[in-house]
Amino acid sequence: MSTLHTVNKSPFATTTLASCLNHALEGDAILLIEDGVYGGVVGTELAKALAAAKGVSLYVLSGDLTARGIDTARLVKGMKPIDYAGFVALATEHDRAQAWL
Amino acid sequence: MSEIKKFLYVNRKAPYGTIYALESLEVVLIGAAFDQDVSLAFLDDGVFQLLKKQDTAGIGVKNFSPTFRALGDYDVTKFYVEQESLTERGLTADDLMDITYEDEDDDYEEKPSIRVVNRDEMAAIMGDQDVVLSF
Amino acid sequence: MSYQVNGTTVEHDEEGYITTLSDWSKDLAEVIAKQEDINMNEEHWEVVNFLRDYYEEYQIAPAVRVLIKAVKKTMGPEKGNNKYMYELFPYGPAKQACKIAGLPKPTGCV
Structure with missing residues (x-):
């Protein structure tokens, strides 16, 4: 039993990503979409919390990332860019989806 | 008869600044017609929805906080409130409305609907659902 | 209108x-x-007043099953049942009685 969490808000505007990280369980996945992708880069306050999320897989939607001019080279270690097909695959691999708004 | 599923409504927004809280409540009321196993979660700013003494007369919008007290009639009897979210906001369980339900399996005894849980318990509750609806 | x-x-x-x-x-x-083709008698008023009190307390017009359950509790089973309610308000107690009581349409009523 595992959950796919999506986060669509910038961590610099809301506490959404922090709250998601606080509630993700081992085996879950977190996918950053829309303005949520700003939370996926190195050198931020939250990067440490992302790195500390043990047993949680991290993904970012590549279309949203490139749209905002962020190079995949800047992503935190272990954060994987995926496309829409990858999003669908993740949704099917998990038992439920939880949108953090 | 279809199988009963566990539905969790996750409330993370304060009540009047945005429409999320009211929309959530409306979906809960509509969804209650489908006889599922419904729980509500209140965390982050969502805990503000349950504060006592809300009075919206001065801002010209409806005060929907009394409606939470009707949810027991709709068989919605589990309100999980996160302790850490309360503490971060300088609140305790005493600041929340008294919300009760009548337990049909226990001679209609009146019982509290609000259950304060810690963050790990909340995470476990979220991980134990068939459907999670976020607001 | x-x-x-x-x-x-x-x-x-x-x-x-x-x-x-x-x-x-x-x-x-x-x-x-x-x-609505309803001639208001004491029984109709009892339900309309009940709905207004419910709305005053909870800020919501109850769904029909909730209304019937609540009426059963306060007025007894001879009134808190579908037959009695639909005899008073043939087009639906929640819908029709709420309209007469001046309340919004019950949430979830289509």
């Missing part, structure tokens, strides 16, 4: 629910009931 009552005009929506809840009066209730 509006009702006329005692020389004043009360606006309502396309289904007949009044748009401003504070416009309600007992005379208006009689006018709405007449349009």
Whole structure:
């Protein structure tokens, strides 16, 4: 039993990503979409919390990332860019989806 | 008869600044017609929805906080409130409305609907659902 | 769209629910009931008053099963049942009685 969490808000505007990280369980996945992708880069306050999320897989939607001019080279270690097909695959691999708004 | 599923409504927004809280409540009321196993979660700013003494007369919008007290009639009897979210906001369980339900399996005894849980318990509750609806 | 009552005009929506809840009066209730082909008697008033009290306390017009359950609890099983309620309000107790009581359409009622 595992959950796919999506986060669509910038961590610099809301506490959404922090709250998601606080509630993700081992085996879950977190996918950053829309303005949520700003939370996926190195050198931020939250990067440490992302790195500390043990047993949680991290993904970012590549279309949203490139749209905002962020190079995949800047992503935190272990954060994987995926496309829409990858999003669908993740949704099917998990038992439920939880949108953090 | 279809199988009963566990539905969790996750409330993370304060009540009047945005429409999320009211929309959530409306979906809960509509969804209650489908006889599922419904729980509500209140965390982050969502805990503000349950504060006592809300009075919206001065801002010209409806005060929907009394409606939470009707949810027991709709068989919605589990309100999980996160302790850490309360503490971060300088609140305790005493600041929340008294919300009760009548337990049909226990001679209609009146019982509290609000259950304060810690963050790990909340995470476990979220991980134990068939459907999670976020607001 | 509006009702006329005692020389004043009360606006309502396309289904007949009044748009401003504070416009309600007992005379208006009689006018709405007449349009619904209901002749208000003591039993009708008992349900309408019950709904208004419920709304006052919870800020919500209850769904029909919730209404019947609540009526059963306060007025007894001989009134808190489908048959009794639908005899009083043939087009649905929650829908029709709420309209007469000047409340919004119950949430979830389509």
